[in-house]
Amino acid sequence: MGKKGSFELTTITSTVATTIPPSSGQVETQTEGDPNTPARVQWDHKAEFVLSCISMSVGLGNVWRFPYLAYSNGGGAFLLPYLIILFLCGRPMYFMEMAFGQYHQEGPVTIWKKVSPIGRGIGIAQCIIQAMISMYYVVIMAWTSYYFWVTLISAFKGEDVPWGDHFCHNEWAHYETCVPVNYVNQTDISVMSPYVPVLEFFNGTEIKEKKYSVSQQYYDRVILQKYKKGDTKSYGLGDMGDVNWILLANLAGSWVVIFFTLVKGIKTAGKVVYVTSTLPFIVLFIILGRGASLEGAADGIKYFIYPQFDKLLDVETWRNAAEQMFYSLSVGFGALVMLGSYNKRNNNCYQDAMIVSVADTATSVISGVAMFSVLGYLARQMNVGIDVVAEEGPGLAFVTFPEAFNRMPVPHLWSILFFVMLYTIGLGSEIGALETVLTIFYDEWPKLREKKPMVCGLTCFVCFLVGIPFVTQGGVEIFLIFDSYAGGFSVLFPALLELMILAWVYGLRRFLDDIEGMLDRKFNIYWTSTWGLLAPLTVIIVLVMSFAFYTPLNHGGDLPAFADGLGWVLAMVSIIQLPIWAIVAVYQAKGNTLAEKFHQSLWPDEIMEGYTANAVTTDFTFSSVKLHENGGPNLYMYDNEGYDGKK
Template identity: 35%
Template sequence: RGNWSGKLDFFMSCVGYAVGLGNIWRFPYLCFKNGGGAFLIPYVIMLLIAGLPLFFFELGFGQFASLGPIAIWNINPLFRGIGFGMIAISAMVCIYYNVVITYAMFYLLVSLISMDGRLPWTTCDNDWNTEYCLSKPLPSLTNLTDVQKLNATMGLTMDDLTYNLSITNLSTCNIKHLFKLPSEEYFTRFVLQLHEAENFSNIGGISLKLIFILAISWILLFFCLKKGVKTSGKVVYFMATFPYVILISLFIRGLSLEGHMEGIKFYIIPEWERLLDVDVWRLAATQIFYSLGPAFGSLIMMSSFNPFRHNCHRDAIIVSFINCFTSVFAGFIIFSVLGFMAHNTNQRVQDVAVDGPGLVFIVYPEGIAHMPGAPIWAFLFFFMLVALGLDSQFAMFEAIISAIIDTFPHFLRPRRTKFAMLCHFIGFLLGIPLVTKGGIWVLTLMEWYSASFALMIVCLSELIAVVWIYGLKNFCADLNLMLGFEPAIYWKATWLVITPVAIVLMLILSAIQSSPASYGDYVFEPWVQSVGWAMVAIPLVLLDKPFRSFFKTLLQGIKNAMKPTKEWGPAKLEHRTGKYANI
């Protein structure tokens, strides 16, 4: 089955897997919106009571059995569906995750081509721009008393809308809806061509430039995974470490930008009263799950290639805190540039701060565009995104391949390269709807639903199957045999009680706080939401075996309870003839 080639291969792969795009585009915004520095308290607490225990649990589980996420359920065959659920979640995430990498690769290539000139998202004189594009700083509205002055300052024609309109005593005015940043029009109108799609019923044709780069990203992934961990384990040394070189470079550059402190203040100033908001705790727990990545099968897969005596206990602790540190550090980098951008465009930091694709493909590129040497910094930033994305993709997709090979080892293991090629080709085909003109809507739908409730239910199910049914005592004895020491009381308490309770509470809060999927102002149609919930159901349907077995046993018990007892029949023995003769 094979092992990691070197001692550090596994550790670096874990770092690469855990530190991904979410550390850059999600955590800083969550921190800013949910109490600033105070958000670190629920984040670290959720790390200690849910993230870290699950991380070590899956590493120890996989290393002990040396099996992938499906075959490992020899420990409790009734729960084998958990492994299939993990693979289903990973497959759905891999499909849209590679499209995000495709976006980053497109920007990376454009930045490389633009080294001797200007970046194409810096001006409004391109074919894809509209009359609403604004490349110069926003005007200050202080002491403006009529709209004609605003018209002159903005360079927009609004006579038909503002004829004879006079404004006095104006204290605030939000005019963001009147204009579009060049970077926004570049992303939506040139990269995505979103204006050519109407809705989910008409998402438009395929974007040729994106499908070409999507194919490149899948081919690149194939060559890194065709020999399994023996190839990916070497690539990850560079892919997991070089992003930190870029992060440090961007951090130093960010601190030299005018207005950077305003951005950092918004990021770190604590709002202690937000700690009383239960939704803040829910978001902290959700971010921990997405970031560390339990229940995807990847941690089980990676640790299954470890030597039996490897100290995965140490690795779990170190990787978890590296992930936490990277998230916090990335926030300083992101918000130093957002502070610079707010200063440069006469806006407030809170008005330019967004999360998700809008941060890394609209706001941050806009900030970079105004730096000296912008193409170089853009190239470094998008190279970092590609590296972070591929690191996580390595582990998730290898989990799928290894799990299926472990299920059919005699047939597939000798044909690993051909099977891996087939899996990557299928992944490419399934990603095509996401590179249509309205593909960002499909991506958003998958990101919204594919790894939400199902992820937490799978985590809860594996704890029930191993810790509660197989037994905490047995599992700890297995770890003692493997590691040479008994897990501390902290691990036992979290696995047995604290983590399951935290997951149940998070499920309840997520159900209460759930909202329909949307992109910008477009709230997806009800039938689209139904498709999203169907994606939630796919991994859960695979967990049905315990429930079927339970109800089968229950029905059999009821059926037996309604049968006549052996005492039924004629009271006297001489009368027991016919069918009663042998009773």
């Protein structure tokens, strides 16, 4: 007989232990419930899973996004917070999500039915974020494809690379502000860079306009068509201009490639990753070797490694580092849960997680070294500081590397290698993002697996239509907003809720029992302390500090004031799913009072259905959740006069 006021429901925790499915053995691939629905497929080989994780994690976030954020946030001042957050949050979450999906054999939405229905909005939010990322990541593939084809055509014609000195005389260029490569170090230039905010003298003549390198003008005026022909007036959110038809064709071609990669599901995607996960490493090491041998490379590498302490104390640097860590490892996006769900239950996902997380971090650092070695070279050539040698932003890779290749022997070869690498990692990132979205559809409506070509084709076509504004002449500003809000800041919210529910609601002890039984090994205090406290605390601190010291996105003053509002609308599309689906879960839960419904929504029916009406009366107030030493939470309640001590 329990004492009025409070009692420990140890009977509940013992019931929980009997309702959790076995922790070992091979999963049944047949969809539960309906024997006529298609079976859930699995990876043909373990290597395909590992390479898929590498292809997704070691993607554009590492090679394209990491270097430009590092450059924008002071090099080493960005690297140090990134590594700290990686240790406290990224690495633990990477393994947690992979094991989470493998154990429950469900995608990122349906998995919460087994774990905690109130968290269903996490999967919905992650699906929306992944869909948004896939819409604008493919734009990078379109830019890359454009560069690749014009470089290849110029090589076959025996011409210089298109962004050579001759471009200053092109109809798209603005001759008065175009700085040819061979003018460098031959003038009285006090400040020179691919994007020059201040240029006082050029050939001894005082000037009033900004100067741009050939590669910067080519990127802005040909690839993006951001400016009117021969003019300095740019397009943007206020005036989007016309569709860039060549870029639109490259966008369409990229979606066709993505469709044929995804149409057969993970079976085909698993084969493609043999290329998308290995080729980038080969090319990256080639570029790294060449970049490190350039004059001035050591200056750039030093800038990347040594932090600027004024930037290190900037909250924005820490927020960007946190966002990039989630981006780089793909944690908090649902993709790791999706990939892990296609594993066999006895797969050693701990080993896989360690391999991929180390490879991901190494790739980010190598990409940073490669980028900053080139920046150091350009700074030495132009006799300027590294902090002003290039324009900050997503175009950094498309300006800096081509500018450097233009100064090297055989520029066509280096350019083609670079653009092939960038395209393949973009494809790998797209596969991970869209396969997550498609898996959610297939898990919610299993019969759709029989209609994969139609579902995949429709998804790709809709994403293509949504992507058209990105390839207008002012579309790069939409791109900036999506990159900062739709797939950047917003991912922190579902990631935090995921950590809190798994550690504090589902129960850290229960989660450990799941994976320790599945993998037949014990996990030390590093994992328990990060999952249970340090990881969620890190995300909370980053979020609180970000709001306390918030500054709107302006990209050097180029964006209009309403751009920040538009960005928050995009962010809220995913964030709002968390409370909406939590309310739905409480509303749909069994119970006569709101307290009962809330309690039922925290734990799924398969765990709670073993309890009798006498175990928990309709007259209780939920007080707290604590970890039980044998798995799952203990519930401390009071006012349980109806409890008679029996189940």
